[in-house]
Amino acid sequence: MTPALSVADLREAAERTAERAAFDYCSGGAGDEIALEWNEAAFRRRRLRPRALRAVEAPRTSLTLLGAALATPVGVAPTSMQRLAHPDGEVASARAAAGLGALFCLSTFASCSLEAVAAASEGPRWFQLYPMRDRGLTRDLLRRAAAAGYGAVLVTCDQPVTARRRRDVRNGFDRFRVGQPNLVLELAASWRAANGGSEEEALRQGLARVDAQFPNAGLSWADLEWVCAEAGVPVLLKGVLRPDDAREAVRRGAAGVVVSNHGGRQLDRAVATVDALPAVVQEVAAEVPVLLDSGVRAGLDAAIALALGASAVLVGRPVLWGMMASPSDGVAGARGALDLLHAELRHAMILLGAATLEDLDASLIE
Numbered sequence: 001m002t003p004a005l006s007v008a009d010l011r012e013a014a015e016r017t018a019e020r021a022a023f024d025y026c027s028g029g030a031g032d033e034i035a036l037e038w039n040e041a042a043f044r045r046r047r048l049r050p051r052a053l054r055a056v057e058a059p060r061t062s063l064t065l066l067g068a069a070l071a072t073p074v075g076v077a078p079t080s081m082q083r084l085a086h087p088d089g090e091v092a093s094a095r096a097a098a099g100l101g102a103l104f105c106l107s108t109f110a111s112c113s114l115e116a117v118a119a120a121s122e123g124p125r126w127f128q129l130y131p132m133r134d135r136g137l138t139r140d141l142l143r144r145a146a147a148a149g150y151g152a153v154l155v156t157c158d159q160p161v162t163a164r165r166r167r168d169v170r171n172g173f174d175r176f177r178v179g180q181p182n183l184v185l186e187l188a189a190s191w192r193a194a195n196g197g198s199e200e201e202a203l204r205q206g207l208a209r210v211d212a213q214f215p216n217a218g219l220s221w222a223d224l225e226w227v228c229a230e231a232g233v234p235v236l237l238k239g240v241l242r243p244d245d246a247r248e249a250v251r252r253g254a255a256g257v258v259v260s261n262h263g264g265r266q267l268d269r270a271v272a273t274v275d276a277l278p279a280v281v282q283e284v285a286a287e288v289p290v291l292l293d294s295g296v297r298a299g300l301d302a303a304i305a306l307a308l309g310a311s312a313v314l315v316g317r318p319v320l321w322g323m324m325a326s327p328s329d330g331v332a333g334a335r336g337a338l339d340l341l342h343a344e345l346r347h348a349m350i351l352l353g354a355a356t357l358e359d360l361d362a363s364l365i366e
Ligand SMILES: Cc1cc2nc3c(=O)[nH]c(=O)nc-3n(C[C@H](O)[C@H](O)[C@H](O)COP(=O)(O)O)c2cc1C
Pocket: 025, 026, 027, 039, 077, 078, 079, 080, 107, 108, 109, 128, 156, 238, 260, 261, 262, 263, 264, 265, 293, 294, 295, 296, 314, 315, 316, 317, 318
């Protein structure tokens, strides 16, 4: 089989290989999937004005981000239940990221526990937090993440309710078909310790209690402030699309923001992230790092986001497609996606005449 030459190739291979419901869960978006489409289209609209004769032979892509030493500004976004994409799930994608020196972000709803992922890879890692209704439970998650060496926390603010994703409804997708040990198993175990009974019943009770905790439509700025005070590590707000929200996040103690619309999986018709980025950068990038995700499908997309002022980009689906396309080796699958994007970024930097990430600036974009 021809090796994947692009993220689009990986997506096609994933679609051929994976089970329909799993592929659709990972690939689909909310509503009419307009935001999903806009994210990618907005990158494709940008035109580039390269600098000539800069003698860039080996562009430098390394950076330090809130204490994390990274070899590349392309990192792995937190996506839930990666065991749907490959049986090795987050352990595989975390190992792949570590091999490249890329940042790895683990979802609250990961299918491998945060401790298992930490034990499996030495690489730089951050934990994505959905603050639960119960602050005690949220505090436990924060403590476990800090103890397991997660160097920062991403608080996701764009899921006060879970969007209707029609593909999942049509497919009868069962969101509990792979475990979510960070939360569900912990809740199940605590229920069983208090009530006894079978493991099956405890799991049912654990699941029922998750629904009472999440989604948390009551989330407010005060919760962000509380998480910032509790976390013990830098906190970033993920899901910001407006400069006033970025400013408020910083005022409440956030050490960074992620311009994201959840990959078009939450509010349909949300503005494309690369369109939202410049205003957020203008408002807060002098004080805190601004990251971007949603729709990055090529090294050129990453270069565009960086040129518009992002410190780093995160990718969700490309890594999942890589793992789906490589059932015999999940690490190689995830690594293939990351290597491809990283190589494309380096290539783009040479063509743009950018020797360092700092050389990627807005003058390159039309
Ligand atoms: C299958 C899937 C599951 C996701 N689960 C989470 C999650 O648990 N927490 C979170 O903050 N974001 C989650 N996201 C959003 C990603 O972190 C990220 O914002 C998005 O995937 C970026 O868009 P991209 O897939 O176009 O790269 C998920 C995205 C996908 C595709």
